[in-house]
Amino acid sequence: MATRVITIIGFCAVIIALVVLEIVARRPGSRVPALGEWLGYLMRPKTGRVLLLAGWLWLGWHYFSR
């Protein structure tokens, strides 16, 4: 039981950290890029674009099709 709770707390902590980081990134003068900014940067080359869209498609298949 305790191990399961620790695992769930771990996932929650990571998700909260992601949200906090996005909030920090949106503050004026922040050096941290916002999620959209670094995703946009990664999608500049065609390979990055294809890989990220493939990842999005995989997420849809994983959660809604199987």
Added chain:
Amino acid sequence: MAANGVSRSPGRLGRKPGRPAADGGEERTVRRWRRPSGLRLALSAVLFGYAWLAASTRPFTFMSLLVVLLPGAVVAGVAIWGPPDRIQAPDRLDIAGFSWWLVIVAVLFEWEAAGFRDNSPWWHPSLTELIDPIITPYPLRAIAFFLWLITGWALVRR
């Protein structure tokens, strides 16, 4: 990495739009919230309608595969043949700032991989095992599908 994405100054993977390359002064472009247009609201309603229908399909069926592949084909088609007005991507990233994201995403993958390696036991479930029960109720599944569609559109605009 493409030549235009290579860092040109120490400690920097890139530069954010609206900021100068070396000396400060210019602030980052601030995107203001705009009232959604009628067309955008109508499109959102159509997408939500699609998500509502798609959520009714049973997993592991041809229909459930089709309702996922169809938006995938549309997004791929739009990305290849008719890209919309894209949101300007930064030509550089601050490597120190970006490393925060890298660390957290790496922790997430490690945490997920640890559960996946052990075949997602009850005592160490994977993220999928935790999310699946949340999106099982029909309305929540439709909302999750709608968010997935919106994410696809947001990606294709980058």
